[in-house]
Amino acid sequence: MNHIMKIKIILTIILFSNICIYGQQTGLIRIDFDQPFDTTLMLEKVYLHTDRLNYLSGEDIWYKTYLVNAENNILTSHSNNLYVELISPSKEIIQRQNIQIFEGKGNGDFHLEDSLISGTYYLRAYTNWMRNFEEYIFYKTINIISSLNNVNDSLVYQPTYYNAGIDLQFFPEGGSLLDQVSSTVAFKAINTEGNDIGVSGYIISSENDTILPFESTHFGMGKFSFTPQKELSYYARGKTEEDYIFSIPLPKIFASGICISIPYVYDNHIIVCINTNPESLPTFIGKEFIIKSTCNKLISNTRITIKSLSDTLIIPIFEMPMGIAKITLNTMNELPLNERLVFIPKFQDVKLNITSDSINYSIRSKVNLEINLEGDYEGEANANISLTVIDQLISENANKYASNIASYFLLESEVFGHIEQSGYYFDPDNEDRLDKLDLLLMTQGWRDFKWKYSADAALSFTFPVENEFSIIERLRLYTDSIINPPPNVNINTSSHNLLNKALIDDIQNEAYYRNMIKAHYGLNDTIMLEEFEKVANKIIVKPKDEHVRIYGTPKKSDTYEMTGNEFGYTNLIEFLRGRFAGLQIIGREPNIIIQIRGPKSLSESSEPLWLLDGMPVGRDRIYDFPVEEVDKIEILKSGAELAMFGVRGGSGVISILSKQAGYGLKKLEKTISNKHLGNNDYFKQRQFYSPKYDHSEPENKTPDLRTTIHWEPYIYLDENNKVSVSFYNADKSTTIEVRAEGLTESGIPIIGKTTYRVR
Numbered sequence: 001m002n003h004i005m006k007i008k009i010i011l012t013i014i015l016f017s018n019i020c021i022y023g024q025q026t027g028l029i030r031i032d033f034d035q036p037f038d039t040t041l042m043l044e045k046v047y048l049h050t051d052r053l054n055y056l057s058g059e060d061i062w063y064k065t066y067l068v069n070a071e072n073n074i075l076t077s078h079s080n081n082l083y084v085e086l087i088s089p090s091k092e093i094i095q096r097q098n099i100q101i102f103e104g105k106g107n108g109d110f111h112l113e114d115s116l117i118s119g120t121y122y123l124r125a126y127t128n129w130m131r132n133f134e135e136y137i138f139y140k141t142i143n144i145i146s147s148l149n150n151v152n153d154s155l156v157y158q159p160t161y162y163n164a165g166i167d168l169q170f171f172p173e174g175g176s177l178l179d180q181v182s183s184t185v186a187f188k189a190i191n192t193e194g195n196d197i198g199v200s201g202y203i204i205s206s207e208n209d210t211i212l213p214f215e216s217t218h219f220g221m222g223k224f225s226f227t228p229q230k231e232l233s234y235y236a237r238g239k240t241e242e243d244y245i246f247s248i249p250l251p252k253i254f255a256s257g258i259c260i261s262i263p264y265v266y267d268n269h270i271i272v273c274i275n276t277n278p279e280s281l282p283t284f285i286g287k288e289f290i291i292k293s294t295c296n297k298l299i300s301n302t303r304i305t306i307k308s309l310s311d312t313l314i315i316p317i318f319e320m321p322m323g324i325a326k327i328t329l330n331t332m333n334e335l336p337l338n339e340r341l342v343f344i345p346k347f348q349d350v351k352l353n354i355t356s357d358s359i360n361y362s363i364r365s366k367v368n369l370e371i372n373l374e375g376d377y378e379g380e381a382n383a384n385i386s387l388t389v390i391d392q393l394i395s396e397n398a399n400k401y402a403s404n405i406a407s408y409f410l411l412e413s414e415v416f417g418h419i420e421q422s423g424y425y426f427d428p429d430n431e432d433r434l435d436k437l438d439l440l441l442m443t444q445g446w447r448d449f450k451w452k453y454s455a456d457a458a459l460s461f462t463f464p465v466e467n468e469f470s471i472i473e474r475l476r477l478y479t480d481s482i483i484n485p486p487p488n489v490n491i492n493t494s495s496h497n498l499l500n501k502a503l504i505d506d507i508q509n510e511a512y513y514r515n516m517i518k519a520h521y522g523l524n525d526t527i528m529l530e531e532f533e534k535v536a537n538k539i540i541v542k543p544k545d546e547h548v549r550i551y552g553t554p555k556k557s558d559t560y561e562m563t564g565n566e567f568g569y570t571n572l573i574e575f576l577r578g579r580f581a582g583l584q585i586i587g588r589e590p591n592i593i594i595q596i597r598g599p600k601s602l603s604e605s606s607e608p609l610w611l612l613d614g615m616p617v618g619r620d621r622i623y624d625f626p627v628e629e630v631d632k633i634e635i636l637k638s639g640a641e642l643a644m645f646g647v648r649g650g651s652g653v654i655s656i657l658s659k660q661a662g663y664g665l666k667k668l669e670k671t672i673s674n675k676h677l678g679n680n681d682y683f684k685q686r687q688f689y690s691p692k693y694d695h696s697e698p699e700n701k702t703p704d705l706r707t708t709i710h711w712e713p714y715i716y717l718d719e720n721n722k723v724s725v726s727f728y729n730a731d732k733s734t735t736i737e738v739r740a741e742g743l744t745e746s747g748i749p750i751i752g753k754t755t756y757r758v759r
Contacts, residue, residue, distance in 0.1 A: 042078050043070035046125050046138045047408050049741045051388040051708045057118075057146040061086070061110040062688060064386035064713040065125065066405065066743060067101050070136065071295070072321050073409050073747035075104025075384070079127035081466040086110050089119035091564050097683035105384065107713040109686050118146045128466040135416055140403070166191055166240055167577050168199060168248050169587060171443050174259035174340070177251055179230035180277045181259055185250070186442035189220040189240070192578035196220030196420050201238015203250070214238070218436045219420045221443055228253045251591065256280035258306070265342055265438070270315040274306075281309055294326045295344070322346035322748065324414045324441070341415070341445035343437050349428055350375035352385065352740045352752025360757050363731050364693045364704065371740060373721035373750065375428075383717045383750060385742025387725060389710035392735040392755065401427060405741040406749035411437070415445050426751070547632065547657045550614055551641055557581065558635040571623050572630065572656065580635050583654075589623070596637055596652035606651035613658055616648070622656060632657040688712075693728045704730040715742075729758050 044067060051062040065084070069076040082099040094116075099106040125138040166189050173184040191197040200215040203226065214236065216222040228234065234250040256279050264271040276284060284306040299319055317325075327340045350373065357368040373383060401423035403412060412422050424430055425437040560579060573592070577585045582597035594607050610622050636642055636653035645653060688711045693700060710727040717723050729736070740752045 042076070043133060043136065044068070044076065044078055044127055044130050045070045045073070045136050045409060045413050046082060046127070046130070047405050048084070048123055048125050048138060048140055049386045049388075049405060049713075050123070050140065050142065051711050052390050052394065053141075053402065054143045054145065054394050055112055056394075056707070057112050057116040057144060058114045059112055059707065060686075061112065061123075061142070062388070062708065062711045062713070063108055063110075063123070065099060065101065065106040065108070067104045067106070067127070068409065068743070068747065070413075073323070073743065073749065074745075075743060075747075077101070077103055079129050079465055082106055082125060082127055084108055085124045087122040087124055089117075089121060094121075100682040105714070107386075107685055108683050109688075112144060114146075116144055116146055118144060128464065136413060138408075165578065165584075166197060166199070166244060166246060167585070168236065168246060169443075170236070170248075170250050172251060172259070173261050173442060176257065176259065177228045177253045178257050178259045178275075178277060179253055179255050179279070180227060181275045182225060182227045183259060184223055184225045184261055184442075186221065186223040186439060187214070187216070187236075188443040189216060191240070194418070194578070198241035199238055199246075201236055201246075204235050204237050206233040206235075218439060221436075221439050223439060223442065230255050248586065251587075256283060258284060260340065262340065262342055265317075265345065265434075267345065269317055270342060272313040272315055274311045274313065276306070276309055278309070288332060294328070295320050295323060299325070317344050320344045323410045324445075341441040343410075343434065343441060345434055347376065347748050350744075350748055350750060351428055352742070352750050354738055354740060354752045354754040356738070356754065356756050358756065360759055361729055363729055363733065363758060365729055365758075366694065367727055367729060367756070369725045369738065371715070371717070371723050371725065371752065373717060373744075382745040383721065383742055385715045385717070385740050385750065387710070387712045387715055387738070387740045388708065389727065389736060389738050391707045391709070391730075391732065392737045394707050404749075404751050405743070406751055409749050415441065417444060419444065426749075548614065549655075551636060551644060551653075551655075554634045554636060554641065558637065560633045562630050562632065572625055572627055573619075573623055575627055576633070576654075579633070582637065583635060594619070596635065596654075608652040608654045609645060609648050611653060611655040613656070622654075625656065625658075629658050629660065630656060631659045690727055705732075706730040709736060715740075733759050 046068070047066045049064045049066070055061060063084070065082055067076055067079065067082060068074060069078065080101050082101050084097045084099055085093050086095045088094050095110055097108050097110075099108050121142050121144050123138075123140040123142060126136075130136050168187060168189045171186045171188075173186065177183050177185075187199075189197050189199045196219040198216045198220060199222075200213070202213050203211040203224065205211055211226055211234065212224055214222060214224045230253045233253075235247055236250060237247045239245045256277070258274060258276045258280065260275070261273045262270060263273060286305060288303050288305050322344055325342050325344050327342065353372050353374045355370050357370075361367060367389075369387075371385070371387075401421035403422050404426070406426040407419075407422035411425060412419055419440070425433045425440070427433065430436075558580060573585065573589075573594075576583060584593070584595050584597070586593040596608050607619065610617050610619055612621060612625065634655040634657065636649070636655065642649040642653060688708075689706075690710055691697075691700060691704065709730055710725075712725065715723055715725065734757075736756050736758060738754045738756070740750075742750050744750060
């Protein structure tokens with residue numbers, strides 16, 4: 001049936017005449033993409049495909065880089081220099097490489113010294129231009145296991161049993177609950193370790209009536225629908241999967257306003273419902289607003305007039321690229337009011353199909369792979385992929401659905417904060433993945449983004465685009481070894497990245513055997529073409545605690561000393577969630593509730609007194625204070641501790657002690673290479689060693705101990721979207737895992753996986 005779509009693209013409308021606005025503040029507007037697109041305003045994203053996630057010291061990390069235009073995920077030549085860093089568990093840059101990017105592609109490798117300790121390490125990648133938009137800087141977590149020392153406890157996943165509480169938050173679709181209007185409410189629950197946790201229970205009214213049951217259905221998330229009444233308040237009462245009992249209030253109900261819902265997202269259009277109530281309708285009838293629909297570029301900039309209690313809109317999506325669309329309501333003076341995220345489901349069945357010529361092989365036998373593009377890809381051609389073939393023993397990870405090129409470009413780089421098992425939403429075998437993805441966007445998807453700029457001044461940027469290796473490249477890149485992560489980095493240290501002890505023991509036993517054989521035969525895994533020159537060193541020593549306090553020393557359980565591993569927190573308030581017993585943080589700004597048990601009853605709403613280096617400050621100052629500049633946090637709860645603060649300390653005290661006040665910003669010793677930096681200073685990649693056993697060679701008489709059996713960073717599909725790859729197995733009987741990731745010419749991320757057995 002043909003439909004004439006007369007309605008222009010319109011998305012999220014959220015306005016309340018008597019509430020705080022959750023969007024950007026006055027003076028911030030989006031880039032006007034209606035004008036010719038200026039290349040200097042192009043946003044870049046980068047992704048690193050590594051051969052695996054778990055390594056032994058003494059091995060090599062192989063990686064392929066994909067640099068794309070954030071608008072459409074198409075490979076770009078906007079920048080030609082990419083900086084890739086290996087960062088230690090203590091946040092020290094161990095190695096830094098400058099990779100030359102050609103047509104959006106590059107590759108490199110890190111050799112891991114035998115002296116590296118076991119722990120969680122990080123890869124960081126960025127262009128100089130990306131430093132203007134720090135939320136797009138790429139981070140990846142890897143595990144390194146040393147055969148020379150015991151495994152750091154921080155690397156081993158140890159199940160924790162506790163009943164210290166949860167952080168359960170509710171997200172009404174459209175922003176808020178509106179009196180007498182049916183609302184869908186999404187929720188998300190995490191435990192004190194920051195991991196998802198299942199919950200179930202009932203919604204109870206203030207008259208003690210049971211309204212409806214609720215239960216999480218996916219990674220601690222779920223949703224329910226009900227019609228609220230402004231005369232009542234509502235609570236969620238229930239328990240976690242570990243039997244922790246909770247009672248948490250739902251958000252406030254507003255008497256007037258407009259709320260929206262998006263019940264369906266189809267292949268070619270979105271259904272948007274806009275509802276208000278009789279009390280609000282006289283306020284909004286005839287008023288105009290601006291609706292902006294963006295997918296990293298402006299798709300629509302349209303005026304809308306409110307006409308009735310309920311309107312249904314059909315939004316065509318043929319102009320929208322695959323990925324997340326941000327739908328924003330603005331006032332006529334360009335003030336953004338609110339935002340709803342939806343996923344545009346194009347090319348969802350496109351994937352790489354990998355088949356081997358057998359499922360069982362002997363050691364050192366030849367393997368022939370056929371790789372082809374499958375699905376509705378509309379004649380896509382010229383796909384570029386990278387391929388890794390690894391021993392499954394060392395590739396095993398607690399996260400079944402680890403991050404990949406599709407989940408990063410289409411989700412993780414747009415929705416900031418840790419996303420549990422992000423690969424789940426892009427595995428075609430998960431039939432419910434799109435419904436679960438929309439649930440994620442309804443909860444974790446309420447975000448502000450840095451591509452909204454000031455309307456009062458011309459745009460200016462600190463870091464220029466780099467197209468060659470220049471001495472102008474900031475000195476900081478060569479001297480800083482203590483990293484202050486950007487405020488929205490996507491680093492996760494949850495249990496999903498950790499390894500079980502049995503697996504670590506197996507890997508260490510394997511390492512012990514390999515080291516014996518390598519020492520006997522003088523073996524190496526790679527052919528060295530040219531050594532990488534280290535150009536900077538730094539040593540930092542933290543002096544003793546020199547903080548001046550006007551109160552006594554709190555109990556150890558009420559003190560937290562920063563370790564330097566506090567990645568991924570957007571602000572101090574988020575960092576404090578679940579950090580101290582008795583400290584409750586409920587909701588989000590501007591409706592957040594912060595209370596300390598003990599000093600006053602939880603029925604009282606007074607917030608603790610905030611101290612920054614001994615000086616009373618407002619919560620907004622704490623909210624803006626960088627997490628990486630904090631040295632210690634101390635909670636004061638007892639009467640003796642609070643007596644000197646008088647009435648102001650009646651609800652407890654949270655004391656933030658900064659690094660600068662504690663031991664100063666010491667000058668650090670550096671050694672800097674002052675030589676001219678020309679094009680010859682790009683990192684010289686090494687060649688992956690892949691032996692051929694079809695004829696006799698002297699080196700073939702030595703044991704083959706490869707863990708990464710094959711690594712090929714540049715594979716191009718032919719005109720039929722197929723390609724053949726061949727290599728030889730090593731000497732170990734094991735299960736081999738084959739993984740491929742890449743991009744099509746039009747920016748569709750593609751992934752594929754298979755396994756076979758060596759006997």
